[in-house]
Amino acid sequence: MKVSAGLNKTAAHSILIALYAFSTLSVHAAENDMIWRYAMHPGDNLIHFSRAHLINPNDWIKLQRLNHIKDPYRIPIGFILQVPLTLVKQVPASAQAVQVSGQVFLQLGAQAPNPSTLVPLRLGQALGPGATLITKDNSKVTLQFADGTLTSLASNAKLVLDTMSLYSGGAMVDTKLRLQQGQAETVANPKHIKGNAMQIITPSAVAAVRGTKFRVDADDTHTLQATLAGQVSLQAADNEVIVNAGFGSQAEKGKPPMPPTMLLSAVDTTSLNSQFTHLPVVFDMPDQAAAVSWQGKVATDVTINQLTAEFTSAKPQLVFEDIPDGHYYLSVHARDAYGIAGYESVHAFTLNAQPFAPALVSPSAGERTGDARPMFKWKTVANAQAYQLDIAKDVDFKHIIEQRRIENTEYQAVQSLPPATYYWRVASIEMQADGRDDQGPFDQVAQFSVRPIPSKPDLHQFWIDVADNRVNIHTLPPADGLSYQFNLDNDANQQKDVWVKRGVETDYQFLLKEYGKQTLYIRHADSDGVVSAATVYEFYAYPE
Structure with missing residues (x-):
């Protein structure tokens, strides 16, 4: 068949x-395939050919018979002479x-x-x-x-x-x-x-x-x-x-x-990243019909001869964990359900990940601080002699408000930051032999906000009484944008938060669940749920 x-x-x-x-x-x-096909040139004849190419020159007779040649001295130019390899030198x-x-x-x-x-x-x-x-x-x-x-x-x-x-x-x-x-x-x-x-x-x-x-x-x-x-x-x-x-x-x-x-077509690499600033280097393969696995090779030359790393994956993602900084070429094939590799694609990319950027400690991502001069802290990176700190008003760092070269792993802002949202990042710096700085890439970016933490309430604004097992709290309205939060502990029974109420803006009352010494914690809370330190009010409740 x-x-x-x-x-x-x-x-x-x-x-x-x-x-x-x-x-x-x-x-x-x-x-x-065991026959040599030789095209006769001007001046060639069977006798001269046999002397030049055959093990036994007298085997011209075998060639004459095999090729049906009448005159061994007169053979047309271009005639294809079939010569068994067993006869050839x-x-x-x-x-x-x-x-x-x-x-x-x-x-x-x-x-x-x-x-x-x-x-x-x-x-x-x-x-x-x-x-x-x-x-x-x-x-x-x-x-x-x-x-x-x-x-x-x-x-x-x-x-x-x-x-x-x-x-x-x-x-x-x-x-x-x-x-x-x-x-x-x-x-x-x-x-x-x-x-x-x-x-x-x-x-x-x-x-x-x-x-x-x-x-x-x-x-x-x-x-x-x-x-x-x-x-x-x-x-x-x-x-x-x-x-x-x-x-x-x-x-x-x-x-x-x-x-x-x-064969599967070449992988479309137009959407693949070409600039990397941290490890691992990850390529997400585009959707491709009939592709069930992918094979990638990283090389320093476009001919994919000088290999640095190889990776095969059953999911559409190629991950290269540890390769040095440099300019590379990715060779990738998609394979079908039979395992047959399709056509090759080659994609150029650059890695600039070293020295590695440090891990950011504080302010942490999403943190809100009431300190207008926050302390910035990050992890130590081996072989880093200094660090580059950037503080900006935008995530793209087009509006940098402070930029410092720092030789330790913490820094307190020199100027007070007005209430707003900010972004910060840190890169590591290694000193080169010629004294120049080799600054690595920025990696993490952390967002934080500076907003004053509400002050704790003034106890003189409250009048609290207990009657018929009911606690009555009388208060002046809180400042704009604030509300009260109440937490009650029963100290006699060592119970915490036996009663909690948030979002209070006017007088309030509640029933006691236990007798004995009670501690009421009163806090201001803003619209983001950030609470102040507590004002403490202690009282005793007895059965009547």
């Missing part, structure tokens, strides 16, 4: 992946590490005293057949092969360079790699040289590619494949699907591959 998506299958841009019944998911090149090729980021190691071979010994891979280092590469967290390496093919190995991966061969002095290249774990993305045969062959073998797959760009995620039981350019032939359990650019598929061991599904 064959299912196709997109363009028709072409031999020059194809991957063939086959799943066998036992333990491997395999990709095989077509039979003609070959020498071992090498790969070169053209990009190394993070912890990338070369594992020494079995002939070493300790086969598990790891040595750091150097940029530009040449690697021959049998070399084994291992990447750790937040690491990446890109290898370039003889035909210009580029393979990038992601974090926590292991790759073995199995065989690499140059045929006839480099006229054709054959490369075989073993990806034992992790992810690899390949741009194969970018010059589209006919006859070049490449295989990437995983514990569950073998990908034979020519002139295409693709991504493969594999484990022991599943292969996820996304075609970014060219075409992929994915085979499993005697079934095949053709996966063209813009589509992906999944092959599970022992089951036919699923029909191709369209």
Whole structure:
């Protein structure tokens, strides 16, 4: 059975992946992948060609028979000569590490005293057949092969360079790699040289590619494949699907591959924040149909080679807890329900969080103070030699009324603040080697208000008597905007607030619940519910 998506299958841009019944998911090149197709040039003939390119020059006779050539000395210019690779001269090729980021190691071979010994891979280092590469967290390496093919190995991966061969002095290249774990993305045969062959073998797959760009995620039981350019032939359990650019598929061991599904589009990053002043750095992903998880990588370069952090999330939010200040690029892919990653988006952002801003102590957020010269306090920040304090009338700090550089963690306002709402913030300052201040960002902003606290009532304005178990309170009206609050304690029984009344503005009376010594607390309260200190009136009540 064959299912196709997109363009028709072409031999020059194809991957063939086959799943066998036992333990491997395999990709095989077509039979003609073992044939070198050589276009005859002016002055070429079969005899000269065989002397230059074949292991045994006398095998020109085999080429004559295979290509149905009548005269070995007269062959038309441009004639495509089909040459079996088994006849062509070959020498071992090498790969070169053209990009190394993070912890990338070369594992020494079995002939070493300790086969598990790891040595750091150097940029530009040449690697021959049998070399084994291992990447750790937040690491990446890109290898370039003889035909210009580029393979990038992601974090926590292991790759073995199995065989690499140059045929006839480099006229054709054959490369075989073993990806034992992790992810690899390949741009194969970018010059589209006919006859070049490449295989990437995983514990569950073998990908034979020519002139295409693709991504493969594999484990022991599943292969996820996304075609970014060219075409992929994915085979499993005697079934095949053709996966063209813009589509992906999944092959599970022992089951036919699923029909191709369209890759998710690139995440729309236009709404993502590009300036951060505190940690963690959080990106809220926009709604995207069919996306069920997101994978993000942070790098210092736009090509996402110099990795700093990675994060994968099942909810639409990427969180990076601890990265240093700097300019970065976020690479993000959305994944569908099969786990197939869609197209990449890259978003630039800047982090300026250090030195970290201190935690604000007082006035706390929303606090009201009656002190027109409030005391400002904040927490100590390690390595901070000073702090920048701003006090403003607006939350945007466009109208700053006081600004101070302070070398401790508290400050009392010099001038009295008129009754109003205010905002304050503090940034940390570190001294640089040249004596300059390195001021970090402001983080918290706390709002507070300065409003006089009501004065406590004058007891001479009250006349209180007790009769028939009833307390009668006679008073003058409170000042505008104020009311009275009464709290009664029964001291004899050690009972608090046995009677409470708020919002009283005129004479009032209430029944006693207990006898003995009573303490009445009288307070002023304003419209915000802020109360004054209490005026205390004590009396005794006895049964009549």
